[in-house]
Amino acid sequence: MLCADGLHHAFGRQEVLRGVSLHLNPGETLVILGGSGSGKSTLLRVLCGLLTCDAGEIRVEDGRCLREMDEREREKWRMGVGVVFQNAALLGSLSVFENVALPLRMHRRLAEKELEVLVADLLSQVGLEGVEPKMPQELSGGMRKRAGLARALAMNPSIIFYDEPSAGLDPISAGRIDRLILERAQAGTAQIVVTHEMGSAFRIADRMVLLHQGQMVAEGTPEEFRNSSDPRIRQFVQGGADGPLEESAL
Structure with a gap:
């Protein structure tokens, strides 16, 4: 591997x-x-x-x-490859939705509705349903780590x-x-x-x-x-x- x-x-x-x-x-x-x-x-x-x-x-x-x-x-x-950084490395100027959607926007051509469904699914996988509109500073430390993991999963990494x-x-x-x-x-x-x-x-x-x-x-x-x-x-x-x-x- x-x-x-x-x-x-x-x-x-x-x-x-x-x-x-x-x-x-x-x-x-x-x-x-x-x-x-x-x-x-x-x-x-x-x-x-x-x-x-x-x-x-x-x-x-x-x-x-x-x-x-x-x-x-x-x-x-x-x-x-997915990376979950020590401080989650979420961009403070972007909502949770936009943070998780970032790699998908960069590397895949998806309609906005498809993007919404994918991001909701990724957040659901880490137990963060319904937090898409929140800003990173509104989340607890553990929630930020989980949002960082959701972003790391976006491209379906092998590692x-x-x-x-x-x-x-x-x-x-x-x-x-x-x-x-x-x-x-x-x-x-x-x-x-x-x-x-x-x-x-x-x-x-x-x-x-x-x-x-x-x-x-x-x-x-x-x-x-x-x-x-x-x-x-x-x-x-x-x-x-x-x-x-x-x-x-x-």
């Missing part, structure tokens, strides 16, 4: 990714764990094509290398990327987001979720990886992470202040 090999990325002299390799299987939910400064959000942006890696390669489902695609090919690939989907949410709202991710998994959508919320990670993951200082230091199933004797995994799962994962990297 997606295979990354030896990814490197730097901002100026600061190397953020240092040789990360991972893969995503069809229909799988892969959770990328890591503390602040571990490189997990940068990795997500590289994987979904928002940033270009300095070295390494990403191969997509048909075996093509993302870096070798021309802009037209890359844009076509991005149309099959969805989530950047800290439950960050800043109360437990009930976070649980609703987890449920929506599980529903997408049941529908066969491949997903990559960046988070540091262990409760959420254990609920939604098929497989987990742990990033530390720009390198992947562990990989396994949720059960393997729970029972691991690796001190790095144990420290992160238990939230320990002392251990091999230095505070400066967290």
Whole structure:
């Protein structure tokens, strides 16, 4: 589905990714764990094509290398990818309807009535019936996240990327987001979720990886992470202040 090999990325002299390799299987939910400064959000942006890696390669489902695609090919690939940003990234000057309709207006020629039906269906899928005329600032944080997911679903993506989907949410709202991710998994959508919320990670993951200082230091199933004797995994799962994962990297 997606295979990354030896990814490197730097901002100026600061190397953020240092040789990360991972893969995503069809229909799988892969959770990328890591503390602040571990490189997990940068990795997500590289994987979904928002940033270009300095070295390494990403191969997509048909075996093509993302870096070798021309802009037209890359844009076509991005149309099959959905991204749910940490702050939902809704445009404050547009209604919820116009935010969700935006990718459909850009990439599909639809009559206004068709657009209304599609947007209503997308919002219904995330439990937001009847909010089309509202502005983003009228929604709660959890509702904004769900509206962002509705927009990400608009082009019927084969892969969805989530950047800290439950960050800043109360437990009930976070649980609703987890449920929506599980529903997408049941529908066969491949997903990559960046988070540091262990409760959420254990609920939604098929497989987990742990990033530390720009390198992947562990990989396994949720059960393997729970029972691991690796001190790095144990420290992160238990939230320990002392251990091999230095505070400066967290």
